[in-house]
Amino acid sequence: MxxxxxxxxxxxxxxxxxxxxxxxxxxxxxxxxxxxxxxxxxxxxxxxxxxTDSMLGHMQVHKKGYVASLENLPLTLNLKPEEVKRLEAVLDVQSKVEAYSPRIKFGGGFSNFAETTNIRLNGVYPEREFKTVPLLSSRIIEGKKRIEKGEIIVPVLLAKGMNVNIGDTVVVVATNKDGSVNGKQFKVAGILESAVGPGGRDGYIHIEDARELLRMDEMEISEIAVRLKEFGGLNRFNQKLSGLLSKEMNSQGKPAFEVHTWEALSPFYxxxxxxxxxxxxxxxxxxxxxxxxxxxxxxxxxxxxxxxxxxxxxxxxxxxxxxxxxxxxxxxxxxxxxxxxxxxxxxxxxxxxxxxxxxxxxxxxxxxxxxxxxxxxxxxxxxxxxxxxxxxxxxxxxxxxxxxxxxxxxxx
Amino acid sequence: MSLISAENIQKDYKTGEVTVKALKGLSFEIEPASFVSFVGPSGSGKTTLLNLIGCLDKPTSGSLKVADTDVLHLDRKESASFRGNNIGFIFQDFNLLPVLTVYENIEYPLLMVQSVPASERNKRVNVLLEAVGMIEQRDKYPDQISGGQKQRVAVARALVTNPKLVLADEPTANLDHKTAYMVIDLMKKMRDEFKTTFIFSTHDQKIVGEAEIIYMLEDGELKGTDVKKGVGNA
Incomplete structure (x- = not known):
C-alpha cells in the first residue's frame, strides 16, 4: 500500500x-x-x-391546548396549583434541568393617567426568572435589574411612546378569566430593551402582583419556562419530559400538559x-x-x-x-x-x-x-x-x- | 518438453465489414532457454504472434500452450497473473515508468505483481543491476539515462521475476546499431545466465543473425525456419 x-x-x-x-x-x-x-x-x-436566554427559555410546559391559543394568552388555560405541583415534582428530580420559572402571562391596559395603551405582561418570580433566562437582566437598560412587588419593568418602545420614566407611577388594568376588570398601580422600576421574537416586547411584574391584578383565588400558572444545563441535550430531554408528562392526566383522563422546545414557540426557528x-x-x-x-x-x-x-x-x-x-x-x-x-x-x-x-x-x-x-x-x-x-x-x-x-x- | 507449443493458430481482425487474417494457421514449438527471433516485413504478423504468446491477446482458433498452460482459456485476471509469473516483456519504446527510478522500475514487478519480500527484492534487483551494468545509475530516473541504458533496464525488469520466457517486440528498433548489438548481446548473456527463453521480433537483417532459431513470417504464414548449427531442432 x-x-x-x-x-x-x-x-x-x-x-x-x-x-x-x-x-x-x-x-x-x-x-x-x-x-x-x-x-x-x-x-x-x-x-x-x-x-432562549432572554425570553423563552430552552423549553416550556403549558396546559394542554395553551400553545394553540398562545396569541390570546388565555387565562382559562392556566395550570391549576395542583397541576403545577405535579409538574414541579417531575421537574425537581431532573438532573439536566438547571432552572425553571413559572409565569402568569396576560394582556392588559397600560395607563400613564393621560393615555392608555395595550401591554402584554409576565408575572414572574424574579429570582427564578433571572435564573431561567439569564440574559433578561442585561436587557434592562435603565433602572433596577430586579423586580419587586408593586414595580413594573416596561418595554422601551412603550416607555418612549407613553413618555414614561423610571420612578413614574402607572396603572395596569386587566380583565380576569371571569370577565371582571381590575386595575393596579405600579412604579416603573426598569426599562426593558426590545428583543426580536414573541415576548420580546413584554413587560414584567412580580407574580404575586399578577395574581392580585387578575383576582386569582389561588396561584394559577400560564407556563413554566425551563432552562437546561446543556442546550445540546434539548431534543433528548424534550422527549424524556414529554414521555414523563404524557402519563399525567387531567380529570377527563386526557393528557394534562404539553411540552414545547423553543423551536416550536419561535418563528426564528x-x-x-x-x-x-x-x-x-x-x-x-x-x-x-x-x-x-x-x-x-x-x-x-x-x-x-x-x-x-x-x-x-x-x-x-x-x-x-x-x-x-x-x-x-x-x-x-x-x-x-x-x-x-x-x-x-x-x-x-x-x-x-x-x-x-x-x-x-x-x-x-x-x-x-x-x-x-x-x-x-x-x-x-x-x-x-x-x-x-x-x-x-x-x-x-x-x-x-x-x-x-x-x-x-x-x-x- | 516444449516451452511453447502452437498448433494451427489463426488470428482474425475485423475492420468494419472486412475480416483481416493476421495469422493463418501457424504451428511451431519452442524449447526452453532458446534464443528465438521472428522476422518478417511490416504486417507479417510478428507483433500479433508475440501478443498471443504473451497472453495479451487470444487466437481466433487453434491451440496454444505456454509453460504447460493452455492460455486460450485464461480469463483477464488469470492472464495477468500468468504473465506476471511466467513472462517478461521488453518493449520497442522501453516503456519504463517515468516516476520510478532505475532501481524502482526493475523492482516494480517484484513489488506490485509478485509481492516478494524486501530483502529478496533488494538482492534480485541488485544482481540484475550488476548484470546489465546499471548499478551506477540505480537512482536515476528514465529521463536521465540514454536509450540504450533504458533498454538495459527494461531487460533487467523483464528478468527480475525469473520468468520462463521473455518477449521482446522490436527491442532494438529505437536504438542505434552499436547499442542494438549491445542489447542483443545482453539478452543472450542473460539467457545463458538465467536459462530464460528469449523471443524477439525484428525486421533488421543484421540483428536477425544474432538469433539461434529464426522463424520467417510473411502475410501471417510461417515461410521458413533457420536453426543455427549446434542448436536443437525447433
Whole structure:
C-alpha cells in the first residue's frame, strides 16, 4: 500500500501545475464552506441564545391546548396549583434541568393617567426568572435589574411612546378569566430593551402582583419556562419530559400538559432552518467542485498514461491494483485539498475573530461576530471531500483497470 | 518438453465489414532457454504472434500452450497473473515508468505483481543491476539515462521475476546499431545466465543473425525456419 501511495504522489507531482490548480480549487471550496459555516453558525447560535436566554427559555410546559391559543394568552388555560405541583415534582428530580420559572402571562391596559395603551405582561418570580433566562437582566437598560412587588419593568418602545420614566407611577388594568376588570398601580422600576421574537416586547411584574391584578383565588400558572444545563441535550430531554408528562392526566383522563422546545414557540426557528438549508447547499457546491475537479484531473491522468497502463498491465499488474493506483491519486488530492483548506479556513476564522466585526440583530446593535467552527464540522467536511475525491476517481480508475493491455500499448 | 507449443493458430481482425487474417494457421514449438527471433516485413504478423504468446491477446482458433498452460482459456485476471509469473516483456519504446527510478522500475514487478519480500527484492534487483551494468545509475530516473541504458533496464525488469520466457517486440528498433548489438548481446548473456527463453521480433537483417532459431513470417504464414548449427531442432 505504501508503494501505491508513493507512485500516486509521484504521479501527482509529475504534473505539478495541474495538481496545484486542482488542490487549490478544493482548498478554496473547503475554506469557503468552513468560513460560511462558522459565520452562519455563529449568527445562528447567537440568535438562538438571544431568544432562549432572554425570553423563552430552552423549553416550556403549558396546559394542554395553551400553545394553540398562545396569541390570546388565555387565562382559562392556566395550570391549576395542583397541576403545577405535579409538574414541579417531575421537574425537581431532573438532573439536566438547571432552572425553571413559572409565569402568569396576560394582556392588559397600560395607563400613564393621560393615555392608555395595550401591554402584554409576565408575572414572574424574579429570582427564578433571572435564573431561567439569564440574559433578561442585561436587557434592562435603565433602572433596577430586579423586580419587586408593586414595580413594573416596561418595554422601551412603550416607555418612549407613553413618555414614561423610571420612578413614574402607572396603572395596569386587566380583565380576569371571569370577565371582571381590575386595575393596579405600579412604579416603573426598569426599562426593558426590545428583543426580536414573541415576548420580546413584554413587560414584567412580580407574580404575586399578577395574581392580585387578575383576582386569582389561588396561584394559577400560564407556563413554566425551563432552562437546561446543556442546550445540546434539548431534543433528548424534550422527549424524556414529554414521555414523563404524557402519563399525567387531567380529570377527563386526557393528557394534562404539553411540552414545547423553543423551536416550536419561535418563528426564528425557521431562520435557523434556513441557515441550515443554506449550509447544506454550500456543502453541495463543495461536493460538486471536488467531484468535477477530481474527475477532470483523473480522466486527464488516465488519458495521458494509457501506454503506462498498458505496460503495467502487460507485466502482470492485476486490474484491482491499477484501479487502486488511480483511486489513491484522487484520495491524495482530496487529502491535500482538505488539509490545506482546513488550515487556511481556520486561519481566516481566527483573523475574522481578531478583527472583532460587529453586526446588528433586531433592536440589538454592536453584537460582535464570534465565528466558531465545530471540530465535528471540520471532520465532516474533510471526510466528505476525501470520500467525494475517491468517488470521483472511481470511474477513470475503473476505466484504466479495464483497459486491454494490447490496446493500451498501441496507444500513441 | 516444449516451452511453447502452437498448433494451427489463426488470428482474425475485423475492420468494419472486412475480416483481416493476421495469422493463418501457424504451428511451431519452442524449447526452453532458446534464443528465438521472428522476422518478417511490416504486417507479417510478428507483433500479433508475440501478443498471443504473451497472453495479451487470444487466437481466433487453434491451440496454444505456454509453460504447460493452455492460455486460450485464461480469463483477464488469470492472464495477468500468468504473465506476471511466467513472462517478461521488453518493449520497442522501453516503456519504463517515468516516476520510478532505475532501481524502482526493475523492482516494480517484484513489488506490485509478485509481492516478494524486501530483502529478496533488494538482492534480485541488485544482481540484475550488476548484470546489465546499471548499478551506477540505480537512482536515476528514465529521463536521465540514454536509450540504450533504458533498454538495459527494461531487460533487467523483464528478468527480475525469473520468468520462463521473455518477449521482446522490436527491442532494438529505437536504438542505434552499436547499442542494438549491445542489447542483443545482453539478452543472450542473460539467457545463458538465467536459462530464460528469449523471443524477439525484428525486421533488421543484421540483428536477425544474432538469433539461434529464426522463424520467417510473411502475410501471417510461417515461410521458413533457420536453426543455427549446434542448436536443437525447433
Amino acid at each position: 505504501r508503494n501505491l501511495f508513493k507512485i500516486a504522489v509521484r504521479n501527482l507531482l509529475r504534473y505539478k501545475r495541474r495538481t496545484i490548480l486542482t488542490a487549490s480549487l478544493i482548498t478554496v471550496g473547503v475554506v469557503f464552506v468552513l468560513v460560511f459555516i462558522s459565520i452562519s453558525g455563529s449568527f445562528k447560535n447567537m440568535m438562538i441564545g438571544q431568544i 425557521n431562520i435557523a432552518r434556513m441557515i441550515d438549508v443554506m449550509t447544506f447547499f454550500i456543502k453541495l457546491m463543495l461536493i460538486a467542485i471536488v467531484l468535477i475537479s477530481i474527475m477532470n484531473v483523473m480522466i486527464m491522468a488516465v488519458y495521458e498514461r494509457i501506454r503506462e497502463i498498458g505496460t503495467i498491465a502487460a507485466i502482470g499488474t492485476l486490474p484491482g491494483k491499477i484501479l487502486s493506483m488511480f483511486v489513491i491519486e484522487g484520495f491524495c488530492l482530496g487529502i491535500a485539498g482538505a488539509v490545506i483548506g482546513n488550515i487556511v479556513g481556520i486561519t481566516l476564522i481566527l483573523i475574522l475573530n481578531m478583527l472583532k466585526i460587529t453586526f446588528n440583530f433586531g433592536q440589538q446593535q454592536g453584537l460582535i461576530l464570534q465565528a466558531n467552527v465545530n471540530p465535528a464540522d471540520i471532520v465532516a467536511i474533510s471526510v466528505t471531500v476525501i470520500i467525494v475525491s475517491v468517488i470521483a476517481s472511481l470511474q477513470p480508475a475503473f476505466k484504466a483497470s479495464r483497459m486491454e493491455p494490447i490496446e493500451a500499448l498501441r496507444h500513441v
